[in-house]
Amino acid sequence: MAASRIISHPHRPFSPPPSQPHAHSSITLNFTLHPPKRCRFACVLRASLKENDLNDKADLFALPRPLTSTQLSDSVSDGPRLQVAYQGVPGAYSESAAQKAYPNCEAVPCPQFENAFQKVERWLVDRAVLPIENSLGGSIHRNYDLLLRHRLHIVGEVKYAVHHCLMANHGVKLEDLKRVLSHPQALSQCEHTLTKWGLVREAVDDTAGAAQYIAMHGVKDAGAVASSAAAKIYGLNILAQDIQDDCDNVTRFLMLAREPIIPGTDRPFKTSIVFSLEEGPGILFKALAVFALRQINLSKIESRPLRNMPLRMADDNSNGSPKYFDYLFYVDFEASMADPRAQNALRHLNEFATFLRVLGSYPMDTGTV
Numbered sequence: 198m199a200a201s202r203i204i205s206h207p208h209r210p211f212s213p214p215p216s217q218p219h220a221h222s223s224i225t226l227n228f229t230l231h232p233p234k235r236c237r238f239a240c241v242l243r244a245s246l247k248e249n250d251l252n253d254k255a256d257l258f259a260l261p262r263p264l265t266s267t268q269l270s271d272s273v274s275d276g277p278r279l280q281v282a283y284q285g286v287p288g289a290y291s292e293s294a295a296q297k298a299y300p301n302c303e304a305v306p307c308p309q310f311e312n313a314f315q316k317v318e319r320w321l322v323d324r325a326v327l328p329i330e331n332s333l334g335g336s337i338h339r340n341y342d343l344l345l346r347h348r349l350h351i352v353g354e355v356k357y358a359v360h361h362c363l364m365a366n367h368g369v370k371l372e373d374l375k376r377v378l379s380h381p382q383a384l385s386q387c388e389h390t391l392t393k394w395g396l397v398r399e400a401v402d403d404t405a406g407a408a409q410y411i412a413m414h415g416v417k418d419a420g421a422v423a424s425s426a427a428a429k430i431y432g433l434n435i436l437a438q439d440i441q442d443d444c445d446n447v448t449r450f451l452m453l454a455r456e457p458i459i460p461g462t463d464r465p466f467k468t469s470i471v472f473s474l475e476e477g478p479g480i481l482f483k484a485l486a487v488f489a490l491r492q493i494n495l496s497k498i499e500s501r502p503l504r505n506m507p508l509r510m511a512d513d514n515s516n517g518s519p520k521y522f523d524y525l526f527y528v529d530f531e532a533s534m535a536d537p538r539a540q541n542a543l544r545h546l547n548e549f550a551t552f553l554r555v556l557g558s559y560p561m562d563t564g565t566v
């Protein structure tokens with residue numbers, strides 16, 4: 198087997214999984230970065246490590262402990278309220294998702310996704326809740342990239358039904374509108390309706406931020422696409438409700454923490470990983486087969502450019518021009534890291550993956566949306 202490159206926690210050495218499942222099995226929730234065989238991956242990994250050097254040092258003095266499943270939806274009963282960072286301003290869907298994930302939490306607004314990651318890393322808040330994909334608009338790529346760049350662990354997921362409203366200042370009618378402001382995802386989820394109305398789209402950082410802007414500046418020729426909660430908070434008039442292109446408009450959010458949770462087998466778990474592969478015919482097929490062979494269902498696959506080294510040289514390329522695009526593959530599979538099938542699948546994948554990291558093993562959101 199190749200040197201271990203399964204990554205999840207920066208400080209403790211990777212320990213091979215026990216052959217028997219074990220309540221507190223922490224297989225890939227630890228990792229060591231052994232010198233990778235291929236230099237270019239070492240460079241990529243080192244670059245990403247540098248960004249987190251400061252956090253590494255801070256962590257050395259206070260190694261976090263894994264969370265238990267019962268701590269997951271912790272509204273800490275006696276202690277202080279859990280603080281949960283989200284991107285946007287009050288009234289954003291992410292705020293509602295944070296409240297759904299952690300019912301008694303104090304939701305903490307952040308201007309950008311990156312700030313939410315940083316707030317958790319710097320111990321300013323306990324968790325972050327961030328959108329990762331939407332049933333109409335697809336993946337939120339920025340958060341895939343940030344999951345890799347930062348060292349947080351996915352500790353849960355929550356699905357949230359998104360109902361968009363078109364809103365404007367009081368006295369403004371639909372016919373008066375020329376423009377509509379919102380988050381790009383929200384605009385894309387209402388594509389058909391906005392086209393029908395002939396409104397020019399303007400992208401802003403979050404839906405509720407659009408509503409806030411319209412209200413604060415008394416804008417008369419533009420509306421906002423946001424939640425009914427945002428209309429209420431910023432005193433706007435709802436001109437149309439449920440304007441998304443499909444009534445089933447669901448966004449999946451991830452809950453992130455400094456500590457991983459102890460994976461269980463008492464309920465359905467999901468595991469999220471990211472890996473890269475060598476170039477070659479059928480190599481992705483081979484990678485996905487490690488799950489198929491063990492009857493493990495995949496629920497999501499996403500590829501993203503390998504940012505520090507986006508182009509790969511062909512082996513036989515003598516003139517030095519790059520030939521291939523290089524990718525990272527993000528896969529969610531339906532098994533817990535405490536399940537030997539998952540451990541074996543990752544051990545198998547690790548034999549030929551050029552990089553592999555476990556982003557988290559967490560209970561699936563099987564509830565109603």
Ligand SMILES: O=C(O)C(=O)C[C@]1(C(=O)O)C=C[C@@H](O)C=C1
Nearest residue numbers: 289290291328380382403404448
């Ligand atoms: O702008 C918001 O209200 C958000 O919470 C962000 C966001 C997203 O990034 O996808 C979340 C849910 C909706 O899909 C639209 C926007």
